Amino acid sequence: MSTLKPIPDGFHSITPHLVCAGATDAIDFYRRAFNAVEVMRLPGAPGKLMHAQIRIGDSSLMLVDEMPEWGSLGPATLKGSPVTLHLYVADADAAFAQAIAAGASVKMPLADAFWGDRYGILIDPFGHHWSIATHIRDVGPDEMQQAMKAMMC
Numbered sequence: 122m123s124t125l126k127p128i129p130d131g132f133h134s135i136t137p138h139l140v141c142a143g144a145t146d147a148i149d150f151y152r153r154a155f156n157a158v159e160v161m162r163l164p165g166a167p168g169k170l171m172h173a174q175i176r177i178g179d180s181s182l183m184l185v186d187e188m189p190e191w192g193s194l195g196p197a198t199l200k201g202s203p204v205t206l207h208l209y210v211a212d213a214d215a216a217f218a219q220a221i222a223a224g225a226s227v228k229m230p231l232a233d234a235f236w237g238d239r240y241g242i243l244i245d246p247f248g249h250h251w252s253i254a255t256h257i258r259d260v261g262p263d264e265m266q267q268a269m270k271a272m273m274c
Contacts, residue, residue, distance in 0.1 A: 131160075131181060137206055138183040140195040141247040144170040147184055150246055151175055154223035155208065155216070157182070177208065196248030205242065205250040213239040213255035220245075220253065235268035236260055 128134065141147040151157035157175040165171030169186040176182070187195050196202035210216040217231050224246045231241035231253070237260040243251045260268070 131176070133180060136181050136183060138185065139247075139249055140185055140187055140193050141249075142187045142195045142197050143247065144173055144184045144186040147245075147247050148173060148175060150223055151177065151182070154220040154225055154245065155251075156219075178210070182206075199248075202248055202250055205252050207252045207254065209254050209256065211255065213241065213253050217241055217243065217253050220251070225251070233257065235272060236265050 139147070145162075148157065148159055148162070152159070152175075155177045157177045160174040160176055160181070162173040163171045165186070165188075169188065171185065173184045174181055175184065185193060187193055187198060189198075208216070213231055220243050221227065225243040227241070228244050228250065229240075229242035231239060234240040234254075237256060237258045238254040239257050240252060240254045243253065245251060
């Protein structure tokens with residue numbers, strides 16, 4: 122009987138795989154911005170990463186360099202991304218400041234959000250969007266709906 126796990130240890134059901142123009146630089150940025158730990162890297166063509174894996178908190182993130190010949194393009198080349206990576210942390214203010222000091226830019230400043238999180242959005246130097254949050258209070262569905270309606274008026 123096989124003891125092979127269908128989901129390897131250290132992974133969750135979904136693992137983002139980011140394309141970056143400069144994946145090696147991205148690993149360094151994520152280390153400085155989010156305390157990422159490099160797990161592995163697989164070099165490809167000279168100066169390119171074919172595959173890399175880092176860990177941020179309890180989650181894995183995979184990275185690859187842009188490879189236009191394979192249709193692999195990052196958000197900087199595509200002029201933006203519709204995807205936001207959501208990162209829960211113990212202290213959103215400290216994590217936000219750390220990421221900005223590492224080179225991220227603010228898309229949405231930190232604020233206490235109606236759904237109960239301290240929340241803000243950053244854009245990393247490679248064009249990926251990151252929402253940073255700390256849960257600060259529990260909000261029920263009805264209260265959340267009312268707060269959202271009040272905000273929209």
